[in-house]
Amino acid sequence: MQTQSPQSQQSRVLVQLRDMILKGVFAPGERLAEIPLSERLEASRTPVRLALATLQHEGLIEPLAGGGYQMRRFTAQEVSDAIEVRGVLEGMAARLLAERGAPRQLMRDLQACLEQGDEAVDKPTMDLDDYASYQEMNNRFHELLVQGCGNSALIRSLETLNGQPFAAASATLPMQSARDEEGQRWMRLAHRQHHALVDAITRGQGARAQALAQEHVEIARMNVDSALEHADKMAGLMPAMRLVSANRP
Amino acid sequence: MQTQSPQSQQSRVLVQLRDMILKGVFAPGERLAEIPLSERLEASRTPVRLALATLQHEGLIEPLAGGGYQMRRFTAQEVSDAIEVRGVLEGMAARLLAERGAPRQLMRDLQACLEQGDEAVDKPTMDLDDYASYQEMNNRFHELLVQGCGNSALIRSLETLNGQPFAAASATLPMQSARDEEGQRWMRLAHRQHHALVDAITRGQGARAQALAQEHVEIARMNVDSALEHADKMAGLMPAMRLVSANRP
DNA sequence: GGGTGATCTATTGCATACAATGAGTGCAGG
DNA sequence: CCTGCACTCATTGTATGCAATAGATCACCC
The missing domain is CATH 1.10.10.10 (Winged helix-like DNA-binding domain superfamily/Winged helix DNA-binding domain)
Structure with a gap:
């Protein structure tokens, strides 16, 4: 923009x-x-x-x-609010794709994302390259979903939201170190959700697709919460964290 | 803004x-x-x-x-898209209010809107004052709903959307002349939906509130469609109509 | 006659000078 | 010692000059 x-x-x-x-x-x-x-x-x-x-x-x-x-100054509540709205809007995008039927090419691109994610995640321990690959795939996945739905107003709204710190899909993952076992568990769960979401879209299950996309952002919310709790450790890796005050009214 | x-x-x-x-x-x-x-x-x-x-x-x-x-240049599709997104976001606002419980004062204000709307709509024929009163009430109703939900990101997104021509709640009603019988029927239906929506919020029925708010914007979409069909007659009343091309891909 | 090139003009991008407003400070008076 | 007023300074709001660029027009050549 x-x-x-x-x-x-x-x-x-x-x-x-x-x-x-x-x-x-x-x-x-x-x-x-x-x-x-x-x-x-x-x-x-x-x-x-x-x-x-x-x-x-x-x-x-x-x-x-x-x-x-x-x-x-961003409050933790505002970040959480933005993530929640993103969930609703991405849920809408997923529902539209499922209801209207997604173009062949889009489904192929999404499948490619799934495979790339599988490679990164299906390992005993992920190294930094796996982590980077997963992050790049994750961004592309969400971008495909939103752009593919074809609703111009929805695209615009999500672009605005993604400008907010920590609200974007791309900003939620890197908070956990790639070596962190718990972080890897969350990434595996997130990727299982990716699979389920593509499955729902393929089978035209609008309500399921929407619910999955909406639930998907809960991981992002948890990541932000945990990052805020360990703000001291995060300060070096995520300098923008200082913009967010932990006050949750 | x-x-x-x-x-x-x-x-x-x-x-x-x-x-x-x-x-x-x-x-x-x-x-x-x-x-x-x-x-x-x-x-x-x-x-x-x-x-x-x-x-x-x-x-x-x-x-x-x-x-x-x-x-x-706005296409009819873009206007329709924006209205659809508004439906989803207002649906989210209604759901949040129902789930979290709305403050007493907000419910009182919404009730006042309902009563004002009743007065304007429950007549054999509405005159221009009734029409103006209803329009003012309608704007206030939607504003209360959105502001009351307390999600800052949602408020921001809807403010942006409302800047688009014909996407805002305030822009959808005046297309029909107040004397138009069919227009009055739609306004009565819309107001019944207002009642049902407040009822759902009061009783904490989140899913119902969301569905009602989402369905509510369908009236706006129909109004825009009919205005585009009769673009020639609307040109005088709604000069901004010339910004919207009827192309729907 | 058509196409290509050069010139010319209109419009924007950028910089800066000037004006106005608000905040902060210091001094004086109570 | 505290309070109120006035003055100064910093910062933004506004206007305008200048340069660069893109588009259009016209002439000239093929």
Whole structure:
């Protein structure tokens, strides 16, 4: 969802700023002033301004009363909320695919994901390559599901959601170390759910597909919860964790 | 979802531009150049630029390859998609309320909506005041439902959706003239659904509440379809209709 | 006559100067 | 010593100048 041509200052500044935010460079509540940012990113205030406006629409920063922006603080509740909405929307996508019948090519791509996941997961112990392969497959799987459903509004909504830290499918797995036995158990469960989901879609079982996709995100929610509990250990691996306060009202 | 203080040029230009777009001032595909707009709105290019960026994020205009923006064209399919997603999300909101139990005050407010709707609808023939009252109530009802569910991500997603023409709850009713008998029948059905929905929430029936809210938007979809069929008659009342092309793939 | 090239113009992207507003600080008075 | 006011400074909002680029138009050659 970039704004202009990839060579422009705008997009460069936007990408860099978003990257810095997601790497936890700014503390929650910290003011993001234009001039320091423009010096740091070696651009004028104009593209910085536009990038800040974009980031506000993405929900990563929020406007201050007197003008300007500050880094947003995410509560654990908000992250959980976003994951829950993702479950409902991906559930809808799965249901639509099952009800309408998925195109042959899409089913082939999903099958390829399943096989790649099998290879990574069906081992006594997964190494880092297996882990990376699984993560790449997982992203592709969810992307295929959403894009394949064909509902443009749903695609847009999920793209927005995925901009939130830890809400995206891609952000939920890497919290557990690949060597962690419990983490591997969760990944195996998640992959069994992938299999079941593709089976449901193939057989046109809309309600089952929806329920499976919805349940699937519960793993993500548990991962976030456990990451928040061990926030001290995670700080190095997941710097964006500092954006999330553990307060759950 | 305005960006800055209400007195600024930015917000004024943004509101005016959004209003013009939704009033159908620009034809689909028409280029929105900065200089003519800034002259027309009596502001410099800077606030116009920022407003255009905002409108792009809202999905009302789209960027052109060489820079700049053009008016977006909506297909009937996209409108239908957006309404379907709204149904799923409002269904989720209703389910959450039913499952978690809604606060006393919220239930009182919803009851007030029901009574106001009863007064407007339980008549042999509705006049324009009844119609206006119902429309205001309808907006409030849906707003209460969504805001009341307490899921921040869901609220955000629905706010985005409601920015799309004809996707919002507020945009679906006025297509039928108040004097139209068939239109009144649909409004009575819709209001019966409101009653059933509140009943389901009160009794903690999550699945029923969700199904009712989801079914509820089917009326909106039918209204849009019928408006598209009679596009010629609607052109005067609903100028934004020209943004929607009837192509349904 | 058609196609290709060059020039020309309109429009955006970027930078910066200027104005306005709000916050923070210091001083004075009670 | 505390409070209130005024002043200063920092930061954003706005306007505009300049450069680069894409598209269109026109002329010229094949």
